[in-house]
Amino acid sequence: MRIYNFEEEAESVNVDEIYMKEAFKLAQKAYEEDEVPIGAVIVSQGKIIGKGYNLTERLNDVTAHAEMQAFTAAANFLGGKYLKDCTLYVTVEPCVMCAGASYWTQISRIVYGAKDEKRGYASVNPKIMHPKTLITSGIMEAECSELMKRFFKSKR
């Protein structure tokens, strides 16, 4: 019988929140630059090795999502294209393109904040993700979601 360790649980939640806060700061930066406010960091062995925020407007490029930039940066850092012992923290559920990219990276884990009911990968097919990729959702969900809502409200 395994005795449930509340401290362990509490600690693991905190670690995810620490990195999600970093992703959230990048989302806020995107917001300030009038971009869809999504931010991402990639963590390996307790260290941020890649980051990105949405730059589709500035770069006139639909592929310039936060996650795509973070994948490229992390692969550059590691000198290899696979992100097998890495975790992606991203403020909003990845879209199909980003989930498809994550498949190719074989990333170990993805943690996201807010769900994207309309354009999130899971609404198309949850199996887009690599079978080895663990998914955690809902970290800082309220803040991540509220930032998106505020952005789109300001655009109306």
Add this chain to the structure above:
Amino acid sequence: MRIYNFEEEAESVNVDEIYMKEAFKLAQKAYEEDEVPIGAVIVSQGKIIGKGYNLTERLNDVTAHAEMQAFTAAANFLGGKYLKDCTLYVTVEPCVMCAGASYWTQISRIVYGAKDEKRGYASVNPKIMHPKTLITSGIMEAECSELMKRFFKSKR
């Protein structure tokens, strides 16, 4: 009643082959550089405005697919991120990532050569594509498929 115009049909097939040949040349270039041999061009008003070939090995970057580079190049050329009056010619069926990217570009048409039964977008969900994107497949299918087979055989 519309009278079927065989000449028109014949001509449209030829146009697709002309551009697919350009994509195929880029796939051959990838092959020579020891990359998975896939090439792509994007055409607008009879002009190639973006091209790319797979560079995932050289760039150590899983996002460096032929189509992704072609999308970025075409958007740079047009100065806007939507590719509404453009056609993508790509030698192999796009993967989920590239299909997801094409969704964001709202590209008018995608023409591909060989099917990719294992990693092609259609095996996951054909609805990944934007509803406005027309799909044509099978142009230079044999050549495109043979080049891929030759590449993977040489890797074994």
